[in-house]
Amino acid sequence: MSIRIAGDRGFSLQKSKRKTFSVMLLKLKFVVLAVTVCIFLMAPAIHVAAKKQLFGTIQPVVVIDPGHGGDDTGATGPDGSPEKVITLNFARILAAELDRGYKVVLTRTTDSMLDLEKRTSLANYPRGDLFISIHTSASYNHGTTGIRIYWYQKFAEDSLTRSEPPPNAAAQPGSSLLWTQAQDRFREDSLSLADNIRGRLDDLYEARDIRLQGAPLLVLQGANMPALLIEIGHLSNPKEENKLNDQPYLIDLARAIRRGIDDYFEQEKQPGAP
Numbered sequence: 001m002s003i004r005i006a007g008d009r010g011f012s013l014q015k016s017k018r019k020t021f022s023v024m025l026l027k028l029k030f031v032v033l034a035v036t037v038c039i040f041l042m043a044p045a046i047h048v049a050a051k052k053q054l055f056g057t058i059q060p061v062v063v064i065d066p067g068h069g070g071d072d073t074g075a076t077g078p079d080g081s082p083e084k085v086i087t088l089n090f091a092r093i094l095a096a097e098l099d100r101g102y103k104v105v106l107t108r109t110t111d112s113m114l115d116l117e118k119r120t121s122l123a124n125y126p127r128g129d130l131f132i133s134i135h136t137s138a139s140y141n142h143g144t145t146g147i148r149i150y151w152y153q154k155f156a157e158d159s160l161t162r163s164e165p166p167p168n169a170a171a172q173p174g175s176s177l178l179w180t181q182a183q184d185r186f187r188e189d190s191l192s193l194a195d196n197i198r199g200r201l202d203d204l205y206e207a208r209d210i211r212l213q214g215a216p217l218l219v220l221q222g223a224n225m226p227a228l229l230i231e232i233g234h235l236s237n238p239k240e241e242n243k244l245n246d247q248p249y250l251i252d253l254a255r256a257i258r259r260g261i262d263d264y265f266e267q268e269k270q271p272g273a274p
């Protein structure tokens, strides 16, 4: 009798311990899940806070992406200038302008081909603070001029009226949820950066045609930071093709973009900035 009772107690005790252990395990799983969700939701805020804290002591990382390369020539001007050469040349000039005050990373430094996702990954890997992809425009109308600044938007604002497709626009089959959502979280910052750069380009070119536009650009989609694609001129226009091969012109253009980037970071430092 006493043995049976002792046995029952032991069984109850083991059962109770197992139950306690299961409850603890469940709680632990819940805590891990909650922490994971919090980290995901707070990532942009943590990134911005870290940027604010570090700016001034550590140089922000600006990733410059010279469009095209290798077999992918991009557009070609009436005089035969390949877009891939112009974008790399300008990226180097912009990098030199940004050298004091920023840590600059180029996604390519040679005439090499890179797929679009790789370009964005190269920006995310060193924890870039800004991503700027450099391209030129091409239009069926050779008289078209101007600079275009694109930020990521799922559908182009004037997709019904555009005469040519936006650069690198494509659906992304099989992309992960986080990759496709990465740029959505930096939309306001990207718009602010675009606005600051346009402000400085307006100073430089006055009445020149500078347009800001949202477009579903694959190269921007996965960037985990404010990101823009800038078309620095219309390569299809003979006069603009000449300018895009003119070093002093390109240096002025790079300086204006740098001032816009400076303004953006100054704005970020202001109290009450998001």
Ligand SMILES: [Zn+2]
Pocket: 067, 068, 074, 075, 083, 135, 136, 167
């Ligand atoms: Zn291009």
